Amino acid sequence: MLVIAGHALAVVFVPSGMPERLERSNPIWLLMGSPWAGVWVFFVLSGYLMGKGFYSGRYEQSQESVRGFYRNRMMRILPMYYAVLLIVSVLVAPQIFSAGHLWEIVALGLFSLQSQAPTPVVGALWSIQTEMAFYAMVPLLFFILNKTVRVLPPWLLIVALGALGFTYRWWVLKETQNVGCISRAYVPLIANLDLFMIGMLANWLVPTASRIWKKVPTLPIGLSVMVLAYIVSAYVFVQASYGVHHVKYFWYAINVGPTFTTLVALSCILLFESHVASGKAAGAISGRAIAWSQSAGVLSYALYIWHEPVLVQLRTVANHDLTSGQAIAASIVAVGLSVVIAFFAFRLIEMPFERKKMDAPRKVLAT
Template sequence: MKSITRIHGLDTLRAVAIMLVFMNHYVLFVSRQAPFGFWGEVGWTGVDLFFALSGYLIGNQIFAAMRSEAGFSLRTFYIRRFLRTLPAFYAVLALYACWPWFRAGLTLPPLWQFLTFTQNFDLMPGTAFSHAWSLCVEEQFYVLLPAVALLIGALRRSLVWAWVAVCASFLAGMAIRGYLWQTQVGDSEGGFHYYNAIYYSSLCRFDELVAGVALALLKNHHGAAWNRLTSRGNWALGAGVAVAGAALYLFSEDHYGYGMTVFGYPLLALGCTLLLIAALSRGSLLERTRIPGFGKVALWSYAIYLTHKQIFLLLKPELAEHGISAASWTGIAIMTAVSIPLGWLLYAAIETPFLVLRDRYFSYKRPEPNFPPPGSDPKAENAAQLA
């Protein structure tokens, strides 16, 4: 697979995202006494950061291709998407389906729900491979976004309609979450109904994906505004940390309340978008800082995401049998030392060959040298390989 120029800021965000999810799943499925504190409780927001990254990278691919001389090919887009995401997913799904020991006693939902990426509809918490719900949301989004982009592109004043669609999406998400909270969640104790009706729902969890697409739209069609934004990367970083931090704090205080259900996700989307701007701004602290190991963790993050939760469930009784507390740093170190290499193995054995196949036979045609809009960073296109 050809080498690419990496954007260290995006690597940092992707690595942070998988670490947040890792800590949250550890607290939920291994030990509430794990010493992650606040970050373990709010680590579920790592999924939302993944959503924002995916929305931007995929949106950038689509908008750039639509503006190129070669044009946008739905066939090429879908083939590249599926070669990126499906092989590793199906490999892990096969372990759940064909190896009962791997399920650790959990019930596996019907296979057709995984194969059609509808598993997140009416998902029951605590089932096997339940964390694949986020992949279902992303795959549904990948299937619909190109069609919507092409439809809007066929209309007159397409940019106006594109921004109308972005704003309407946020308003629709808020309205749907508010309605579902009032009719299905209310003031019921615990989060079971909340997760089933809202948290896993595709109709409720697209805010960050749309925010990422909006950022890609800005980059490809509003060069002057993009220049201004990316010339203030450190300001964007400070604002992103402040906004995302406020969202995390408010969610930690009232995750299942009506106010956070309706307005919390757009606030979190804004924070993620500001962090993306900082990561894509040349010379910003986030863009120029290379944290050792984060590049590899970012590269393997998808594989780690698919496998780490089940590794937790399988290793937990083994640690107990050997007198090692899962809540201790020793237990955490063992879980991490197993999870990361197995994630790398899945990446190397399954993801990499299909990425090579994708780039060899289904590459996008390179645009003309003057194609990127003013102020855009040519490195950003290369980062789409991780999308």
């Protein structure tokens, strides 16, 4: 939802005169979630959940189990990915089927097309390509981490990985002077590997956190952390995009942002999992928020992969200059239409393949 809200109001349907609005402290930026932060949260959560599959014993490090893991990931990702690639290419970018562009659709099909390609079809597909590379590495990464945590504490590995990721992004920004750094500090696998691996390492911290925070109200604390982090990330992203001091804020957004977002996501994982382990019931407001987020989560992949072409096409029929009200209204219409398309895509494409995923016996890994 961070990505979709950010793409809608902070990228596609941007109110006119944003620099002046920010100078006047116009609060509309509060509605502009940071799409960058959304992707970083996604990578951390993905690392946690992929690692949890092996940590919990659902998957084992045997050839048969690893093949089951890969098969399940393909059943989850490939049908929707190829469907949006085909449909959007035919309707919006038919030139990609010409001889001169055919290599692009082949590269997209093989998850290897760069986001700066002449015909990206759907720009958001770069993160799916990165995620597929992570999936390919999961069994090996888990094997390495499972051996390493027997020698070094997981929190120390998290600190080391966070420092390495921060240093890499700092070095890229210094070398590029912010020119072309998106392709080197935001998109590449190496620039996001620390986020994914820290997410995986969260599995070894959850049991300890659950014991220590057993009597702590971790659910409201976690929700409060999410709200505060949303405000901070939205402000920095909007300032980096449209503010007078955008160069300074861009450095914070692209270099500090991933590390900050990783720590927030890691904290929320530990807080929410501790709440589950405590057996406490959620309050009325928290319970509704959880139910709503789970409903949205069912459509999350379909919504993520379809929202961008919907936004881009609707922008072509909207006014060039938008007032705040027009921008908000256009964003609501675009998101609503994206939800409708995502719902039918989920029912017709994703759900049939979801039923074909292989289940696996579960056993808890000794800690």
